[in-house]
Amino acid sequence: MLSAREKELISEIWERLTPVAEDIGAEALLRMFATQPGSKTYFSHLDISPSSAHLRSHGQKIVLAIAEGAKDISQLAITLGPLQTLHAYQLRIDPTNFKFFSHCMLVTLAAHMRKDFTPVAHAAMDKYLSAFAAVLSEKFR
Amino acid sequence: MVVWTDFERATITDIFSKLDYEAVGGATLARCLVVYPWTQRYFGNFGNLYNAAAISGNPMVAKHGTTILHGLDRAVKNMDDIKATYAELSVLHSEKLHVDPDNFKLLSDCLTIVVAAQLGKDFTGEVQAAFQKFLAVVVSALGRQYH
Numbered sequence: 001m002l003s004a005r006e007k008e009l010i011s012e013i014w015e016r017l018t019p020v021a022e023d024i025g026a027e028a029l030l031r032m033f034a035t036q037p038g039s040k041t042y043f044s045h046l047d048i049s050p051s052s053a054h055l056r057s058h059g060q061k062i063v064l065a066i067a068e069g070a071k072d073i074s075q076l077a078i079t080l081g082p083l084q085t086l087h088a089y090q091l092r093i094d095p096t097n098f099k100f101f102s103h104c105m106l107v108t109l110a111a112h113m114r115k116d117f118t119p120v121a122h123a124a125m126d127k128y129l130s131a132f133a134a135v136l137s138e139k140f141r
Numbered sequence: 142m143v144v145w146t147d148f149e150r151a152t153i154t155d156i157f158s159k160l161d162y163e164a165v166g167g168a169t170l171a172r173c174l175v176v177y178p179w180t181q182r183y184f185g186n187f188g189n190l191y192n193a194a195a196i197s198g199n200p201m202v203a204k205h206g207t208t209i210l211h212g213l214d215r216a217v218k219n220m221d222d223i224k225a226t227y228a229e230l231s232v233l234h235s236e237k238l239h240v241d242p243d244n245f246k247l248l249s250d251c252l253t254i255v256v257a258a259q260l261g262k263d264f265t266g267e268v269q270a271a272f273q274k275f276l277a278v279v280v281s282a283l284g285r286q287y288h
Contacts (some may be wrong), residue, residue, distance in 0.1 A: 034266030034270040114261055119172040119193055
C-alpha cells in the first residue's frame with residue numbers, strides 16, 4: 001500500500017535517475033550476477049561482462065521501464081501490459097529472480113544515493129519494486 | 142563446513158574493521174523497523190516507534206542496534222565455526238525471545254543496504270557477494286537451534 005507521499009518520492013527518485021539509467025541498470029544487473037550466479041543463465045546469449053554494450057543497454061531498458069511505471073503507479077497493469085506478455089510467454093524468467101534483482105536495485109540505489117537513501121525512501125522503493133514485480137508476473141499462470 | 146576464499150575473509154574483516162558500530166547498528170535496526178514495520182512486534186517496550194522520525198531518534202533502538210552489531214563480531218572472529226559460535230544465541234532467540242527466524246534475513250538485508258550507503262562505490266558486486274554470504278551463514282546459524 002503506497003501513500004500519496006511515497007508515490008511522489010518514488011517518481012521523483014526515478015526521474016532524477018533517468019539520465020543515468022544505463023549506469024544504474026548495468027550496476028544492478030552486475031550485482032545480481034555476482035550474488036546470484038543462477039541468474040546468469042538467462043543471459044547466455046549476451047555479453048554480460050562489466051561495461052559491455054549489451055549489459056549497459058539491457059540495464060538501461062530495465063531502468064527506463066521501472067521509471068516509466070513510477071510516473072503513474074496506479075496504472076502499472078496497463079503500462080506493463082506488453083512487458084507482462086514478454087516475460088510470461090517468451091522470457092519465462094523464474095519469478096524469484098525478480099526478488100533478487102529488486103534487492104540488488106535497492107543496494108545500487110543505496111550505493112549511489114548514500115545518505116539520501118533514507119529508511120522512508122527505502123521502504124517506499126521496496127514496496128514499489130515488489131508491486132512492479134508482482135504485476136510483471138501476472139500473466140505467468 | 143563453510144569454505145571462505147582469501148578475498149572473502151579479507152573483505153569481511155576489512156568491512157567490520159571500518160564500521161562505526163554505533164552509527165551503523167542503530168541505523169540498521171531503525172531501518173528494519175521502518176521498512177518492515179511488523180518487526181516492531183518484538184520491541185513493544187521500546188517506547189515511541191510511531192513513525193520513521195521517532196524510530197530513527199529512539200535511543201533504545203540505537204543502543205540495541207549497537208548490541209546486535211557487536212554480536213556479529215563473534216562471527217567475524219570465528220568465521221570457521223559460526224555454527225558453534227551462535228548455538229547459544231540461537232537458543233536464546235528461539236526459547237526466550239521467540240523471534241521468527243525469517244526476521245534475521247530482513248535485518249541482514251537492511252545491514253547490507255546501510256553498509257552499501259556507507260561505502261558507496263567501494264561496495265562492489267564482489268564485495269556485496271562476500272558480505273551477503275557471510276550474513277547468510279550468520280542467519281543460518283541463528284536459526285539452527287529452533288525446533
